[in-house]
Amino acid sequence: MKKLLVLLLAAATLAAPRAFGQDMFNHMSLGVSLGLDGVGLEAAAPMGDHFQLRAGYSLLPFSYKKEFDFGNVKLGGTTRSLNDIPMTAGLWGPGNAKVLVDIYPGDGPFRFTAGLYVGTGKLITAQADLSKVLTRDEYGTLGIGPEGGPTFTTDKNGFAYVNGKVWSAMPYVGIGFGHAVADNLCTVTFDLGVAFTGGAKVESYNYLKNTLDPSKPVDTIAITSKTLENKDNGWIDKIGGIPVFPMMKLGVFFKLF
Template structure:
């Protein structure tokens, strides 16, 4: 019995991390969503991880007010319902660098890859802004009216709809630190955590395919989009359970 226990302990520990000679899988949760990844050592000091981060789509409905030089003759609605949707699912390829062979602390560098459109915003009723589009056609340039979204003015298209997106870089370099080995050495299973930032550049707001500039409407509407449009990094904090399978 004792011999069997000793054998099991020996089989559950590894001390020969080399070029892809072991493999582990992990499941985690954090600010990037639910992560599923595989990892393998390159040397005792470097491990490579690759996987996907599934972020549930968030939908939010709100009312946006009309803004601009609204003619006195206009007697239609002054606010319209819109729906915002998030798109934050990503893939990642990361390298953990350990200062010592037995170190659990690591520095991580790599990149995340996802859609460049992280938020989309559309009116909930198709064609509801058709009257606004007709009115804009009769107004001189520089006097258009539209929906007030924080620092941005959203004018409808010829079908009476608005279609706005918040875009960032699809390729996002990552730098962070963490604790725990992605390929456990002493046990079959281990607990890891990582924290850092994705560098996704300066977010930009697009109306259809046209990049918008700030209209300085001084409105309290669209506070979330106003904040995100100024954030050049996305924070990462993840907790994972990993298990060595080879």
């Protein structure tokens, strides 16, 4: 499915110049958007009467911060209190570039859209500040995790990281209303669709080898319901099995020429 959508987008983009000739890119608009992909900036241009090309970048500059209590945990042979641990979580770090092709089947505002979001593949980013729980010589060296299971460490600054990883190139399909390039100076658009993510895989990191020898890579630790001894009631595996992420956004575009 991913390869098919990419091929269709490429074919539409390459075929459009031959099909529409001098009507290509004779107007352009610049707009801002707000939605589940974050705050975005987009440029748009027509490709004939029934096609429109949009390209831009979006990011979610907001994060959620809260102190969490994890209770007493055995670390390094001693039991320590992991309470009031500052955590920060966000979406789409550090953002995604996007290329979208709008297809208008008629003369009205309704359209189909296909495209591609490209980024780092980090749907969810989270970090925990353990610098006040660990001693400085334990940063990047002390293993944390369930007994007999995989262990992660902090980095050299005492921060532990958890990411929800998806495809770095995510095909998108959807529907929408409105022309980003219209006769009016200002126009409003609406998009509704899904990005094919491949399912979010949760992972943390073990910095031990990298701490001892910075030339060595950081080990990736997969986090599943099994590694958590099903204390999440299977939710990590269930959410990770969903191959798409919903997208909805509003856009406001201003005609440049």
